[in-house]
Amino acid sequence: xxxxxxxxxxxxxxxxxxxxxxxxxxxxxxxxxxxxxxxxxxxxxxxxxxxxxxxxxxxxxxxxxxxxxxxxxxxxxxxxxxxxxxxxxxxxxxxxxxxxxxxxxxxxxxxxxxxxxxxxxxxxxxxxxxxxxxxxxxxxxxxxxxxxxxxxxxxxxxxxxxxxxxxxxxxxxxxxxxxxxxxxxxxxxxxxxxxxxxxxxxxxxxxxxxxxxxxxxxxxxxxxxxxxxxxxxxxxxxxxxxxxxxxxxxxxxxxxxxxxxxxxxxxxxx
Amino acid sequence: xxxxxxxxxxxxxxxxxxxxxxxxxxxxxxxxxxxxxxxxxxxxxxxxxxxxxxxxxxxxxxxxxxxxxxxxxxxxxxxxxxxxxxxxxxxxxxxxxxxxxxxxxxxxxxxxxxxxxxxxxxxxxxxxxxxxxxxxxxxxxxxxxxxxxxxxxxxxxxxxxxxxxxxxxxxxxxxxxxxxxxxxxxxxxxxxxxxxxxxxxxxxxxxxxxxxxxxxxxxxxxxxxxxxxxxxxxxxxxxxxxxxxxxxxxxxxxxxxxxxxxxxxxxxxxxxxxxxxxxxxxxxxxxxxxxxxxxxxxxxxxxxxxxxxxxxxxxxxxxxxxxxx
Numbered sequence: 010x011x012x013x014x015x016x017x018x019x020x021x022x023x024x025x026x027x028x029x030x031x032x033x034x035x036x037x038x039x040x041x042x043x044x045x046x047x048x049x050x051x052x053x054x055x056x057x058x059x060x061x062x063x064x065x066x067x068x069x070x071x072x073x074x075x076x077x078x079x080x081x082x083x084x085x086x087x088x089x090x091x092x093x094x095x096x097x098x099x100x101x102x103x104x105x106x107x108x109x110x111x112x113x114x115x116x117x118x119x120x121x122x123x124x125x126x127x128x129x130x131x132x133x134x135x136x137x138x139x140x141x142x143x144x145x146x147x148x149x150x151x152x153x154x155x156x157x158x159x160x161x162x163x164x165x166x167x168x169x170x171x172x173x174x175x176x177x178x179x180x181x182x183x184x185x186x187x188x189x190x191x192x193x194x195x196x197x198x199x200x201x202x203x204x205x206x207x208x209x210x211x212x213x214x215x216x217x218x219x220x221x222x223x224x225x226x227x228x229x230x231x232x233x234x235x236x237x238x239x240x241x242x243x244x245x246x247x248x249x250x251x252x253x254x255x256x257x258x259x260x261x262x263x264x265x266x267x268x269x270x271x272x273x274x275x276x277x278x279x
Numbered sequence: 280x281x282x283x284x285x286x287x288x289x290x291x292x293x294x295x296x297x298x299x300x301x302x303x304x305x306x307x308x309x310x311x312x313x314x315x316x317x318x319x320x321x322x323x324x325x326x327x328x329x330x331x332x333x334x335x336x337x338x339x340x341x342x343x344x345x346x347x348x349x350x351x352x353x354x355x356x357x358x359x360x361x362x363x364x365x366x367x368x369x370x371x372x373x374x375x376x377x378x379x380x381x382x383x384x385x386x387x388x389x390x391x392x393x394x395x396x397x398x399x400x401x402x403x404x405x406x407x408x409x410x411x412x413x414x415x416x417x418x419x420x421x422x423x424x425x426x427x428x429x430x431x432x433x434x435x436x437x438x439x440x441x442x443x444x445x446x447x448x449x450x451x452x453x454x455x456x457x458x459x460x461x462x463x464x465x466x467x468x469x470x471x472x473x474x475x476x477x478x479x480x481x482x483x484x485x486x487x488x489x490x491x492x493x494x495x496x497x498x499x500x501x502x503x504x505x506x507x508x509x510x511x512x513x514x515x516x517x518x519x520x521x522x523x524x525x526x527x528x529x530x531x532x533x534x535x536x537x538x539x540x541x542x543x544x545x546x547x548x549x550x551x552x553x554x555x556x557x558x559x560x561x562x563x564x565x566x567x568x569x570x571x572x573x574x575x576x577x578x579x580x581x582x583x584x585x586x587x588x589x590x591x592x593x594x595x596x597x598x599x600x601x602x603x604x
Binding site for chain 2: 107108111112114115121122124126127130
């Protein structure tokens with residue numbers, strides 16, 4: 010009985026804290042999506058891109074930083090602790106707030122006749138209190154509106170194919186590829202890099218107007234990169250012992266792959 | 280639960296009934312002074328002394344003597360006059376010739392040796408005699424010659440004084456004022472109350488009061504008062520109020536001491552108990568701030584010239600300082 014007040018306050022603190030966290034995450038999402046909208050609608054990406062060449066990553070970076078800053082500000086203003094719960098109760102009914110806080114402060118002193126009596130009085134009141142009593146209507150409504158807004162923005166972005174056609178991650182990836190393999194950019198439309206890869210067959214890659222032929226043999230793990238395989242082995246390496254001689258390997262790993270898998274494998278490498 | 284706890288539980292549960300009976304009994308004689316009576320009881324429960332100030336004829340002495348009668352404690356009345364000497368209050372050593380060992384000195388206790396002292400018109404006696412009360416009020420003991428005598432518990436000084444602007448008065452020194460827990464102001468009664476006073480006191484039979492609270496019950500209630508819990512925020516609120524009296528230089532020359540903080544919390548606890556509450560409320564602190572602080576503030580010259588009184592300054596402080604949850 011002595012810990013009822015404490016349990017109650019802590020329980021309510023946790024509940025409100027969770028609501029606040031959800032609220033916080035939703036707000037983060039909204040701010041981030043607004044950032045993306047700004048990038049795509051107002052052409053900020055192109056503007057920055059034309060100046061620095063890395064417009065989209067910078068735009069997203071700025072959007073993320075802004076999201077974190079604004080969200081941190083929101084979070085700090087909505088911080089939930091025992092004090093804020095008691096404060097919330099006090100705002101609604103000042104007398105109950107002081108009584109509950111007094112009981113909370115003195116719950117350990119149960120030898121005191123008056124404190125014991127106070128705890129009993131408060132426990133009766135706590136049964137009548139619920140989350141709606143503590144969490145303000147404004148907060149609940151705010152959470153609901155934020156949720157609807159989040160869904161709305163997400164839906165709008167999806168409808169406009171912002172993520173499908175102009176996925177910023179794809180753009181970033183392409184830019185990274187460009188910067189890593191600058192020669193690829195020099196290819197014309199006619200001789201764009203093409204990869205015709207078949208299992209146990211020669212694959213042709215045209216790079217920088219030069220045709221490179223490689224042979225892929227999955228069983229030997231060779232030919233998976235355009236580099237020459239290193240044939241040298243370390244002197245200290247020892248040959249591993251063979252496995253169970255009676256074990257039977259799966260057909261998938263057998264070199265004699267059934268014909269029915271040919272199409273699947275070709276499709277994978279095409 | 281121990282026997283002591285059971286005992287306190289019993290006293291606590293019957294405290295509301297005790298207080299109601301007390302107020303009903305006092306109201307048989309005193310009219311329209313509920314707040315004054317309540318504050319006197321608060322001071323007694325908080326084990327503090329009371330200074331009551333009013334113009335003559337407003338019933339302050341009557342109120343105190345009525346309260347004393349309902350408490351069933353020994354009480355003595357000291358009528359303070361300019362020629363009253365300290366020994367007249369504390370007592371003195373006299374030659375006793377009846378001692379078996381031959382004539383010798385024997386201490387003859389003064390009127391201070393009682394549970395309740397009514398020091399009527401305390402500001403009419405000289406500062407020397409006023410100071411004689413200091414030790415007894417604070418230490419609850421009397422020193423005569425080389426001997427120290429302890430006073431019986433409970434011990435209250437209920438002093439009355441006329442407003443200091445009146446002729447032939449000696450303002451109490453700040454050190455002595457600080458030893459009074461409360462300073463209560465008695466105002467003129469309303470017309471209705473005054474009519475009732477006339478009706479009661481112009482008859483041949485003036486009603487008498489019965490004893491409601493005995494010494495042991497009062498001591499237990501005093502202990503209960505200290506057990507009334509108070510929220511940490513309210514303690515901070517009290518400290519902020521008292522601190523503000525020290526920094527409010529526009530109106531206050533000298534603010535209240537930490538003794539005022541202790542007094543405000545104790546008095547608020549006592550009021551909560553009287554109101555039947557098991558915790559101290561903000562309302563208790565606001566109500567008690569006036570009688571606790573008004574005699575502990577030395578106003579600045581500017582405030583004095585503007586006609587500001589301590590209660591106005593306390594108003595300003597209470598409007599500015601808030602409970603922060």
